[in-house]
Amino acid sequence: MSFQQPPLKDKDLSKIANGGHTPPSAHPRLAVWTRSQTLLALLVLAISAYFALEARYFASPNSYALCSKEGPKIYTVDANNSQTQCIVVQGSYIVDQGALRDIRKRWDRFSLNRIISLRPLLDFRFIKPGAIVVPGLSDSHAHILEYGATQQLPLEGTKTIEDTVARVRNFILSNPDIFNDTSKFIMGGGWDHTVWPTTGWPTAAHLDEDPVIRGRPVVLQSKDCHALWVSSKAIEASMPFPEAVDGGIIVRDGFGHPTGVLLDNAQELLKQPEITEGDMLRRFRVAVRDAHAYGITSIHDAGLDPASLAFFKRQAELGPLPIRIYGMTYFDEDKEYWGNRTTPLIADGDGRLTARSVKFFADGALRTSGAFLYEPYTDDPSTKGFMRLDPQILYDVIPKFLRDGWQVNVHAIGDNANGIVLDAFEASLQGVNVTASRPRLEHAQFMTEADMKRLGRLGVIASIQPTHAISDMWYAQDRLGPERVKGLYAFRSFLDNGARITLGSDFPVEAMNPLSGFYAAITRVSPDGKSPHGPDGWHVYFLPLTVLGRFPEQRISRKEALRGMTIDPAYASFTETVLGSLEIGKRADYVVLSQDIMTIPASKILATQVLVTAMDGQAVYGEP
Template identity: 35%
Template sequence: MNKIILNTLLAFGITTTAQAQMQKADQIFLNGKIFTVDEAFSKAEAFAVKDGKFVGVGTKAEIQGAFQADEVTDLEGKFVYPGFIDSHAHFYRYGTGLQVADLVGSKTFEELLERVQRHRETHPQQEWLLGRGWDQNLWPDKSFPSKEKLDELFPDTPVLLTRVDGHAALANQKALDIGGVDASTEILGGKVILKDGQPTGTLIDNAIGLVSKNIPDATEEESREALKAAQENCFEVGLTTVVDAGLDRSTIELLHDMHQDGSLKMRVYAMVNPTEENRKHYFEKGTFQDDHLTVRSFKIYGDGALGSRGAALLEPYHDDPHEQGFLLNTPEEFEKLAFEMHENGFQMNTHCIGDSANRTLLDIYAKVLKTENDLRWRIEHAQIVSREDIGKFAKYSVIPSVQPTHATSDMYWAEDRLGPDRIKTAYTFQDLLDQNGKLALGSDFPVEFINPLYGFHSAVARRDANNWPEEGFQMDNKISREDAMRGMTIWGAFANFEEDYKGSIEVGKLADFVILNEDLMEAPEESLRELIIQETYIGGQRVFERK
């Protein structure tokens, strides 16, 4: 990209009245095809940045006539969008997960074992052998795994391998022993899978914590390195704000410290884990918001995941009539939390996959919110919502925070779980959008890939990475490209109470933007996942450039 140091007329000692009246900017960007994502979804050719904010947006002539800067960038016709916002992710967990065995895409249990063994060879010093990303739905028999092979390979090393959605895990006997898990173990909101009366090693939802709580905490230095590694990968795909869904006070305070010392530039909207300690601290402290960090919500888990049959359904699973899933807490406890959130001025953002979980939490929201409002409580995922319940999003101004790639990852087996009628009430993004005119779009990484363009493609084409199925999946619920772009920019900012200073390219807002060679609004659907981020800027500072 051409950098021009402007001396122009001043180089010749000539000063005009017009120049004297021009505003001084830090940077000017010209000759772009800029999608502002303002209320009119208008386009611009140029903008000026000063002190990390947009101070002018308009035509090339307007910006050149009103501003001068020492640094001017010729965008050379490239396409510019507001910085992308991932409205539901696990940023810190993604960073720490870069140091565990990568099991994503394992096509058989034997491949999983090979990956675990390779990881152990390269990380022999790790006290626990951890991995993440397996999905039994990709395996020939689609059955949950069992621990016998892990026991043979690692009899003296505790092993915990988490499913791709984080709602199931496989532990070896050493890890089960450390967690005190046996055939008699029972826990609210969780399950220990048994075979012939003995644990198989597969743990569902809250049962995982019995083992995982024994894993040593990362040191501060390890946590810092994890966050820096995560942000570099996010910048490369155009993310400038991430919503981290479920953090403890210590991690939130580390984020703030790293923002203050400049080692972390990624903007973060942090949902707090609702432990008693966290609630006491943040209810006393109150909400917090600056340019880099927002803390004004709690992440509640309503139920588990569809893939592990932990999602709470109104009727039994189509492929397992003895299973209906379960809530991860009692309705009474959810209601208690809801009133606490309301009383203390925090958003309640609840993970709800199954139609029973969505009904239970929407009805609890109704008791507290009573009518339309601007409190912006959210349902995270809103994956299966019965026809009788979807109108409650509008009635109580609840924001659906959805992940488009969940639809295209689950479509191969979701109908097996739900049956031919109930599947039609799942992943209904357009129906949810129709309720309040807004959707917050995210990925749920590391459950899915971090690239927001994958979500954009899934939202508008309803096809997978191979552009299958050709006709798309439940196309009545695809959304338009404009709405998908709003969902990953301004609507994401709105869901975070951040729309006044991010989410669009407008005067007064933070200068977060991304530059692409191709137009997301016009590129063929089949190529959307392949488009390349050229540069990413946060506050006018370039944080990524493709070499």
């Protein structure tokens, strides 16, 4: 008789496979429990993933939507000059944009997070009726600490020498610490001899004639920062002066004695007290305060004082700067080449200081007859102006800086100076990636037609200051004559020849307000609507009729002007991927303006107020 084992059941096979133990899943109750655990674990994972997603995209306490109830009033300044109704800010960045209804669908929905927190995922902030939003404004050529210094004793707007002297006297009388100490240096700035009824320069004697001022060291910077007017006491401390100065002038009387005015490089002869860290900090705070009030979030500091950049670096080591600074390192021709021994400072992360450019001074200024011309000045045939450095230096050093990764920025104002600098650029840019190096002409005020074409062909950026045009238009023709003056501040011609421009103010030479530059660029008239050529604008020659109608020469459009204060300065400072426009992925630097400067009559632009200035999504001026 044989014995036949019955077939094994599934649970027996499971038991054998588990070493004689019945697996948990073989028990019905345990199987249910295990499935429940699995489902619970999957649910926990799903909820965790959801909240992680919301934490990443929605649940940040710094997330908000900035919108207009009046439609697309946010000028993004993207490649298409688009307008939108809302931008969504999370932390320091823009993470979304679009119509209000679409933003609400994507963000203001009923979610688990909203149920738990009892609040919307996104804070919606609405700008006031009539207001607009533009990217944070940039000034592509300015002098930060010099601005702060001039605010101590501002001389802008004085009508005569006597008026200026009176302002200095009143400053002394209003400050007991200065009045009681005759050894203290008195510093001021902003005087402009081109608007005074008298011809010629002021003198130390004009200051010394006042009994309150007499015997005190007084140093007064001119409006264009290319001249110093000083007292006899200030001169005495700096004597003896050399007979001549390369790239500068010591104004002298008929006996060869200094009269009290030093031009361009001669300014360096004056011995002045060292500026303390406290002095620089006070000046910096004043400049930043005013910049924020005008909607400025980025400034290209043009390296007038070599000590400025060192100060900014020290401040950056203490923490994030209150404003973005693109610093230009001053080039001193008396020092050895340093471009291969110094690494450009390029901000990353939350860094707000970049210093990757070198600043040359090719010539002086038109206002002080120091701009280097091809032909003599019409109102002073004895001079063509002068170069502040030997042109051969440009040929020797520019290629080295470009090779070592530095951007090269050259101050050039006269037509001859601009021609010389473009010659040097043309020779130096052979085989160089211009898009990577982005060389700049600072000012580019007066150029021949041939050099305007060359500017565009070479890819050199023109860093221009439109408010200079409406300041200089009242004396420019006397200085250059009726034909040559047509090549002065020819902004439209730059663009028509394919050049890229970027707008600045050169403050404290001109007013800091970037809307003044915007207004000047699109109108070429003074704030009260006047020009030497009438209310249509200075050198606004009407070209033949086209399909678009008459287009005024040398004005630029509002879109071009807005780009010149936003994305173009970003490009000129290598930051166009993170700044300059209100696009997804870029830093949330923006300005809320009380009026739509893109559509209102030009005469109303200067009445526009800044309501909010924000950097990295946080208001630094005004109420969000």
